Amino acid sequence: MISYFIEFTFLALLIIGLTAFLGPITNGIGEKLFSRRKDVNYFVKQSAKTQTGWRPVGGRKK
Known part of the structure; x- marks a missing residue:
């Protein structure tokens, strides 16, 4: 009976x-x-090609 569960587990994992x-x-x-x-x-x-010339928006100014 134990061998059945071992085979079943092995098959399930496979x-x-x-x-x-x-x-x-x-x-x-x-x-x-x-x-x-x-x-x-x-x-x-x-x-990047599409965004050329865009102004930066958001964030903190340093």
């Missing part, structure tokens, strides 16, 4: 572990295969 890591693994594979190789800082650069 299924939970596979479920937990299957999403990130397939996401990584998908990004490697289907990404368009854009610059990592593309959105940061675009935001």
